[in-house]
Amino acid sequence: MIYTACRYAPVELFAGFRTQVARLDPVVKDYACAEACTHPNLCGYAKALYEEIQAKHVDELVLTDCCDATRRLYDVLASEGRMKFLWLLPLPHKNGEAEIRLFAGALEDLERAYSSYRWKTFDVDLAIQAYERQRTSEEEKMKKTGTCIRIAGAHASGDLVETVEKIFPGVDVENATCTGNRAMLKPAGDRDSFFLWYADYLLNQPAPCMRMQHNGIAGETENMADNKSMKVLGTIFHTIKFCDFYSFAYLKEKTSETPLLKIETDATQQSEGQLRTRLEAFREELGLDDLEEKMTETNQNVNGPVYTAGIDSGSASTDAVILDAQCSILGRAIVPTGSGAVDGAKKALAIALEQAGLRQEDLTRIVTTGYGRSSIEIEGRAVTEITCHARGAHFLDPQVRTVIDIGGQDSKVICIDEDGRVKNFVMNDKCAAGTGRFLEMQAQAMGLTMPQMSEKGLQWKKDVMISSMCTVFAESEVVSLVAENVAVEDIIHGLNKAIAEKTAGLVSRSNGGPVFMMTGGVAQNQGVVECLSKKLNAEVRVSPDAQVCGSLGAALIALESLGIKQAE
Numbered sequence: 001m002i003y004t005a006c007r008y009a010p011v012e013l014f015a016g017f018r019t020q021v022a023r024l025d026p027v028v029k030d031y032a033c034a035e036a037c038t039h040p041n042l043c044g045y046a047k048a049l050y051e052e053i054q055a056k057h058v059d060e061l062v063l064t065d066c067c068d069a070t071r072r073l074y075d076v077l078a079s080e081g082r083m084k085f086l087w088l089l090p091l092p093h094k095n096g097e098a099e100i101r102l103f104a105g106a107l108e109d110l111e112r113a114y115s116s117y118r119w120k121t122f123d124v125d126l127a128i129q130a131y132e133r134q135r136t137s138e139e140e141k142m143k144k145t146g147t148c149i150r151i152a153g154a155h156a157s158g159d160l161v162e163t164v165e166k167i168f169p170g171v172d173v174e175n176a177t178c179t180g181n182r183a184m185l186k187p188a189g190d191r192d193s194f195f196l197w198y199a200d201y202l203l204n205q206p207a208p209c210m211r212m213q214h215n216g217i218a219g220e221t222e223n224m225a226d227n228k229s230m231k232v233l234g235t236i237f238h239t240i241k242f243c244d245f246y247s248f249a250y251l252k253e254k255t256s257e258t259p260l261l262k263i264e265t266d267a268t269q270q271s272e273g274q275l276r277t278r279l280e281a282f283r284e285e286l287g288l289d290d291l292e293e294k295m296t297e298t299n300q301n302v303n304g305p306v307y308t309a310g311i312d313s314g315s316a317s318t319d320a321v322i323l324d325a326q327c328s329i330l331g332r333a334i335v336p337t338g339s340g341a342v343d344g345a346k347k348a349l350a351i352a353l354e355q356a357g358l359r360q361e362d363l364t365r366i367v368t369t370g371y372g373r374s375s376i377e378i379e380g381r382a383v384t385e386i387t388c389h390a391r392g393a394h395f396l397d398p399q400v401r402t403v404i405d406i407g408g409q410d411s412k413v414i415c416i417d418e419d420g421r422v423k424n425f426v427m428n429d430k431c432a433a434g435t436g437r438f439l440e441m442q443a444q445a446m447g448l449t450m451p452q453m454s455e456k457g458l459q460w461k462k463d464v465m466i467s468s469m470c471t472v473f474a475e476s477e478v479v480s481l482v483a484e485n486v487a488v489e490d491i492i493h494g495l496n497k498a499i500a501e502k503t504a505g506l507v508s509r510s511n512g513g514p515v516f517m518m519t520g521g522v523a524q525n526q527g528v529v530e531c532l533s534k535k536l537n538a539e540v541r542v543s544p545d546a547q548v549c550g551s552l553g554a555a556l557i558a559l560e561s562l563g564i565k566q567a568e
Contacts, residue, residue, distance in 0.1 A: 394420025
């Protein structure tokens, strides 16, 4: 068994040796082995490849030198000397005539080396038969009609593709990333010129690796996204942590009119919740989530008084809102989430119901949102916090076009239209920098409560620069500044400026513009709001109901599912 990782790997060539080929598709728990023997800034995919190679005891491997990360991985594996057969196949950056001939020579070098290693003679007829099987299979895929979601950019694992398929049921998913959609679309050539035409077809695959300057010929480089019978609903642009090349490719994708979502993973199983939130919000943004048809029925007393509840289960707090048919807020509650989403949700709902003078049986419909939305054991419909905050902010102020939600563990910027629908959104990565948790840790380091921190941050006199947004490093920096007798008020202002700077970056990425509204717990910190207003050179509005914006939006969506809309 020989392993490969790249779509340009010559799989059919190894069929000529009757050798089975397997594709490495790593999704690992951590980088325990890789961190010990590779550079810390090696991309997540290369580290995960190393982990899988060790776990599967791979001893035959062909890599392509498509990027610096795979070259470094090859160097590490070669220096260890444990591989029986290890080969780095030079991959041209272009697919012109000269490059094709160069690549054909490289394939012949590989054939000779593997023949010598295996003590076998290469059977070109077997290789051609394998090629034809691959081509026929690809022709069948090209006959598909309907709609598709396209995944572009860097390597998308099978797990990621499967997740997208589950979140977009009934829609084809095209893996057009650098390791997906391996396809040759031309009939096999003459056996005597096998290496030349095979090199040509490998380099002219559809949806080429974005590091290549691809000179595709019309009619020969089609894929599902180019197929006129397939409608591309949206593109998910995937990047790998520490991979800098695909940032340039992303700029090209942004020029397309197709709706676009950018996500980043690191080939580990971490951040699954945040990833699902982004994908589900994208589905809602594309209008593929029919809330009215899919809403779970709850106490169908629609002929009597109508009451709906929205529950927002966040990492730090859970809030609930009760609405009547006139969109009036009858009850609201904010409680710590605690050790479990279920208990926090039940407690918040109970308090809100008590304020409203209602029982849970009186509720016509419930919508849950937030990271804990799928874990809440309350019958109802789950909607992402992206959509709920958009709907809630529009209700609180119809002039708002950009919602800035800074919660306990993440930050979001949501661009909305005049009807409160999501146009675009961006989220911070899995780091908690610039979030409520970030401020909480710094407040603890200075022995302050959050309200005290908010108040003192307005009393600053001197500018203080906080150089790190990492929660741990910033805490060390704060402790050092306190030890140097720097005024606490000035330190807090420095923290507020740092958060504003990071948040303004998210606003820029989303192309957000006035009118701005800030929601979430950090909206209660007036110092952060003022710094952000100054950074954006525009007013950032804060509603008295900013903290319950998500649950308010969820309750409004529940009303809409019953055909009841906010009065104009």
